[in-house]
Amino acid sequence: MLDSVLLALIYGILQGGAYGAIALGLSVIFGVTRVTNFAHGAMLMLSTFLYYELFTRFGIDPYIGILLVTPVLYLLGMATQKFLITPLLKKERGTTQDPASLLLITLGLGYAISNLFMMIYGSDYKTIPTAASRSYLTVEIGDFLFTTQWSRVIAFLAAFIIGFALWFIINKTELGKKIRAVSQNRDAAAICGVDVYKTYAVAFGLGIAAVAVAGACLSEYYFVQPQVGTLFGTKSFLIVVLGGLGSIPGAILGGLIFGIVESVGAQFITSSASSMLTFILFMIMLFIRPSGLLGKGGKV
């Protein structure tokens, strides 16, 4: 019993890392643009199909495919901000309306992408049989035996690599200075000469590029299917709120907690009920600490 809980804990931590890796981009996008990107999951899914195509057509491993897919998704993120969100922001400038249209546009985009892929690929579950997905890590300590795919370990580590990369860009570069300024006070950044809309586009691009990297790691052990995005998209929202909107360590911490609760919970109740646990955890969090565990009021 104790062994199985310990195993579940380790699997939960590994899966939680992957959750964190996926949620990071969403958190950064919200922290800078104040837009909840409901198309986040769909963009993750889109990236996994690009890796799938690269692998089946050209035999390119997703880990290598990152070099090709990430720049494409960066541009896709920038374009989303530039052509869909910024025009709405400009339209609403100087009005007192609530920007509900901003939420709806990313939601619509998400559905459009999911359905497009459903149309092209159907709802079959595909896998990418890479080398990493077939090589296993085994840890044996006395009677305790733990085995997992290397690709899951890499997905866990990816959270920290992506997190560090984003942290570095935001805190240690000139671009990051502008990103933080826009995040902390958009109007003040504009009067200092910062091109706010361009900064939004860059931040959106970075967030989507981050999810593309996470997508590569995910596709190394998870199936590729048009509905995958919805699943991970929803979880990412919960994780980001749990960890603190806009917070990079928060997204990773939130992901880990989420993965652990889900995995360990499944040891005691059915796994669908353990999903429910995570939602309950999320709702409790909203009551006791709405800004999340490591939140700084929604700023990066």
Added chain:
Amino acid sequence: MLDVKELRAGYGDIEIVHGISLKVLDNQIVAIVGANGAGKSTFIKALMGMIPVKKGTVTFDGQDITSLDTNKICDHGITLIPEGRQLFPQMTVEENLDIGACTPTTRKDRDRKKEEMFELLPRLRERAKQMAGTLSGGEQQMVATARALMSSPKLLVMDEPSWGLAPILVTELFQTIETVRSEGTAVLIIEQNVATTLSIADWGYVFENGNVTMEGAGSELLCDEGLKKAFLGI
């Protein structure tokens, strides 16, 4: 230098500024005074491109800058010290100043300007590595002023700079404004502190319900009986 003609602006369908014309000449200090709700801040927001201009034109150094994006207006050489200062609270004082000179043109001079600001306001050098949000009100005002001056603007616009400052600091603030002008930057200032402001202003405008009801040399307005009654309580 700055020439605003018949400017109309507001929020949504509500018009707050009903056709205001105003000029700032080279090296002038121009004051805008008026009661709360007179449309002073709305006027500034429209001027800076933060809300759309419904009608009228804003010309700066012969170029039409009406309704440009705020950052483009900054590129033309106008910066604003906004009401309530609006610093980047979770960035250091130095980073706040850096953002003040972050366009390709202004960035070249960043280090030299920063040094200049530390000379003008020595307190900022001591506080350089501190988060702006942890500073006192007076220090925050210094950061806001320095940040706006980092880009070597031709025109500095100040919206209620004395807001929340102790009287001694207000005196220092007005000294800084005069220093800024003596170094060749024109100043457009909105202030509650009517007497002091008009005493240093070359020209003043009185706003009332979104219109200019009076204008004149600062010293003349100071002597105006109606204005004295309305704002100075004497």
